[in-house]
Amino acid sequence: MFSLKSRHPLLDQYVELDVSGASLPIKGKLIDLGQDILVVHNGRQFLYIPFVHLQQMRLIVNEYQDIEVPEPHFEQQNDLISYRKVLMNAKGMFSELYITGHQSIHGYLTSVMNDFFVFYSPVYHSVMVSLKHLKYLIPYNPNVTPYTLTPEQFPLKPSPITLARTFDQQMNKLLGEFVILDLGENPNKIGVLKSIDQSMIELSNADGKSIYLHFDHVKTIHLP
Structure with a gap:
């Protein structure tokens, strides 16, 4: 079922994870890990967590009864997952x-x-x-x-945007467009993408003021 790997001491154990940005720890059974990602089953769902955001992982004792872990929703290969x-x-x-x-x-x-x-x-x-x-x-x-939603209500559509190979190239393709960064969590991350210069992004907000953001901190971008 899972990758062939040397065993981690916490593999198949119940763990608690601190993940960057998550307000609460993630708890569940550590069922797989690869070179840059790990898999936890929380009793209901599989969570695939990139290692880069794992801050801490701790053993949980006497908090869970053993749960039956179903087959993953997509087939894993015999080598390490990534x-x-x-x-x-x-x-x-x-x-x-x-x-x-x-x-x-x-x-x-x-x-x-x-x-x-x-x-x-x-x-x-x-x-x-x-x-x-x-x-x-x-x-x-x-x-x-x-x-x-039914497939008729929510058909799976290809992106209307021509895709570039890298995220920075994609941003450059959207210059002059009205865009939403980071799902619009901050009003200053909604506006017209004016320029990208040496990792600094210029966005014109609702007031017409220029807002500058560092490219490395842009998590998502989409068009309304």
């Missing part, structure tokens, strides 16, 4: 992403590029997500759809 393989396997599956703030987004992963991927949501439509800012991915059962 972040990129997980994303490729999750393409076209209804999933939940946690990226920023208190918001999760639900939808379908449609494309995986060099350092970002595209996620199609009924709420946000095509969202481009920096690989380094995804906190965790939860794939849902194959018979589950977002908000119980």
Whole structure:
């Protein structure tokens, strides 16, 4: 079922994880880990968590009864899992992403590029997500759809945007467009993308004022 690997001391144990940006620890059974990602089952769902956002992992004692872990929703290969393989396997599956703030987004992963991927949501439509800012991915059962929408109500559409290979190239393709950064959690991250110069992004906000942000801190970008 799982990757062939040398055993981690906490593999198949119940653990508590502190993950960057998450307000509460994640708890569950550590069922797999690879070179840059680990997998926890919380009794209901599989959570795929990139190592880069793992701050601490601790053993939980006498808090959980043993739970039966089902087969993963997509087949794992016999070699070590990896972040990129997980994303490729999750393409076209209804999933939940946690990226920023208190918001999760639900939808379908449609494309995986060099350092970002595209996620199609009924709420946000095509969202481009920096690989380094995804906190965790939860794939849902194959018979589950977002908000119980039918395929007719929520058809899986390709991105209307021509995709670049890298996130910075993609941003440059959107110069002059009205964009929403980081899911619009901050009003100053909504506006016209004016320029990108030496990792500084200039955005014109609702008041027409220029707001400057560092490229490395942009987690997502999408068009309204």
